[in-house]
Structure formats: C-alpha cells, structure tokens
Amino acid sequence: MDVKYINPFLEGTIEVLKTMAFVDPRPGKPYLKKNNLAKGDITGIIGITGTIKGSLALSFSTGSILKIVSNMLGEEITSLNGEIRDAVGEITNMVSGAARKKIEVMGYSLSASLPTVVSGKDHTIMHVLGGPSIVIPFEMKEGPFVVDISMGDPQ
Amino acid sequence: MDTNKKIKILVVDDFATMRKVIRNLLKQSGYENVTEAEDGVAAMNVLKTTKIDFVISDWNMPNMTGIELLRAVRSDNDLGTMPFLMVTAESLKENVVEAVKAGVSNYIVKPFTAEVLGEKIDKIMESVK
Numbered sequence: 632m633d634v635k636y637i638n639p640f641l642e643g644t645i646e647v648l649k650t651m652a653f654v655d656p657r658p659g660k661p662y663l664k665k666n667n668l669a670k671g672d673i674t675g676i677i678g679i680t681g682t683i684k685g686s687l688a689l690s691f692s693t694g695s696i697l698k699i700v701s702n703m704l705g706e707e708i709t710s711l712n713g714e715i716r717d718a719v720g721e722i723t724n725m726v727s728g729a730a731r732k733k734i735e736v737m738g739y740s741l742s743a744s745l746p747t748v749v750s751g752k753d754h755t756i757m758h759v760l761g762g763p764s765i766v767i768p769f770e771m772k773e774g775p776f777v778v779d780i781s782m783g784d785p786q
Numbered sequence: 787m788d789t790n791k792k793i794k795i796l797v798v799d800d801f802a803t804m805r806k807v808i809r810n811l812l813k814q815s816g817y818e819n820v821t822e823a824e825d826g827v828a829a830m831n832v833l834k835t836t837k838i839d840f841v842i843s844d845w846n847m848p849n850m851t852g853i854e855l856l857r858a859v860r861s862d863n864d865l866g867t868m869p870f871l872m873v874t875a876e877s878l879k880e881n882v883v884e885a886v887k888a889g890v891s892n893y894i895v896k897p898f899t900a901e902v903l904g905e906k907i908d909k910i911m912e913s914v915k
Binding site (some may be wrong): 646650651700703705714717721724725732743750 | 800806813875897899
C-alpha cells in the first residue's frame with residue numbers, strides 16, 4: 632500500500648475527533664499488521680470504492696470510545712451500549728469522508744459503503760482486499776485506539 | 787436572549803445518536819427548543835402537526851431521504867418557505883447542485899462544530915427576516 636494514503640486518514644481522524652468530540656488524540660508510528668485481529672473492543676469498518684479500492688477500520692478501546700461518545704453526546708456514557716455502536720458507525724463514516732476528501736485532491740474519485748460495527752473479545756477485521764494492512768495507533772488519556780487501513784493501487 | 791435562539795428546530799436523522807449529537811451542538815449554540823424525527827416521512831408528520839421554524843436534515847435516510855424531504859417541503863403550500871439546512875457526510879459537487887436546485891437554504895458537511903452550525907442557522911434566519 633502506498634504510504635501517501637496514511638496522512639489523509641491520520642489527519643481526517645484527528646479532524647473528526649477534535650471537531651465532534653473535543654479530544655486531541657496523539658498519533659504514534661504507523662506499522663504493518665499481518666493478521667486480521669482487531670486491536671480494540673469495538674470496531675467500525677467501511678469499504679471504499681472508486682479509482683482506489685480498499686477499506687478503513689477504526690478500532691477503539693472501551694476507555695477511549697466512552698470518552699469520545701460522552702463528549703459527543705454531552706452526557707456520561709459508562710458502557711458499550713447501542714448509542715456507542717451508532718456513534719462508532721457515524722465516526723467511521725465521517726473519518727472516511729474527511730480522508731476521501733483529502734485523497735481526492737490527489738486526483739482520485741472515491742465513494743464509500745455504509746459502515747458496519749463489530750464488537751466483542753478478539754473480534755476480527757476483514758479488509759476488502761485481505762492481506763496486510765497499515766495501522767496508525769492513537770493514544771488518549773482514557774485509552775488507545777487505532778486506524779487500520781488497506782488501500783489498493785489506482786485502477 | 788436573541789429572538790432567533792427561541793426558534794423551534796426539527797432535527798431529522800435516522801440515527802438516534804446523531805440526533806442527540808446535533809441536539810447537543812445546538813444547545814451549545816444556544817438553541818434549546820428542539821424536536822426530532824427519524825426520517826423524512828416522520829418529519830412531514832411533525833411538520834404538518836407542529837409549528838416548526840427550522841429544519842436540519844441528514845441526506846442519507848431510509849423511507850424518505852433528505853433531498854426527498856426537501857422537495858416535499860418546498861412543494862407544500864403551507865411549508866414551502868421553511869428554512870432548511872441539509873447535513874451531508876461529504877461535499878460531493880453533484881449533491882450540492884441537486885440540493886441547491888431543490889431549494890435548500892444552506893448545507894453543512896460533517897464533522898462540524900457548534901459554532902459553525904450556529905453561524906449557518908443565524909445566516910439563514912437573517913435571510914428570511
């Protein structure tokens with residue numbers, strides 16, 4: 632996967648979470664992930680189609696997503712309930728939109744599917760293209776989360 | 787208090803969580819008189835039975851989408867001039883053109899801050915005075 636796609640997702644994630652949830656997550660060093668295990672407790676996945684095919688997953692630890700959604704809703708949420716699932720889907724959708732806008736500036740035309748949300752211990756992330764993906768780790772005081780991306784070559 | 791802040795706003799989105807998020811952002815902008823609908827069909831029912839001053843609608847919804855709701859509102863004798871703010875996940879040029887043709891008052895791309903949302907509403911309300 633071309634590393635030029637990393638920054639749009641990194642910046643898109645920070646932009647969405649800063650704007651909607653008033654948090655400022657610290658990104659770590661991106662790395663290659665060879666298995667399909669999710670890093671977090673709840674994950675939003677969205678397919679990307681167009682000039683470049685691929686998929687994006689956002690996988691949150693319980694601590695990080697409780698803080699993010701509590702801030703978004705303006706009320707304290709203490710467990711991974713339906714509102715958290717809805718919000719994970721919506722955040723994934725918004726990050727996808729923000730990142731696609733940045734990639735489109737490079738001259739590609741992209742669209743996205745509807746997000747799906749998976750949770751539970753040791754759940755997996757099935758990327759559209761299969762194979763290794765690139766993970767961008769993020770840290771918040773309340774816990775970590777990752778952006779897990781797999782993008783193919785332009786068609 | 788600014789008289790505009792008292793307006794009754796209808797928030798239309800199929801995701802209850804997103805309606806709550808928008809309600810929270812509206813509260814931060816000083817708008818607390820808010821009611822909700824889960825799609826375009828439910829929104830039309832609310833608009834026909836309740837005095838609403840402003841509609842904020844998502845684009846992608848089942849049953850009746852945001853653009854279909856906008857067209858239904860604009861073609862209604864009683865609701866035709868209703869201020870209507872469309873919420874989209876991406877600023878696709880063709881979507882914007884379609885919404886403008888259908889008579890949208892303005893549109894806002896997610897993610898957005900309470901400040902930007904408040905400014906959009908104020909601007910639309912100023913233009914309909």
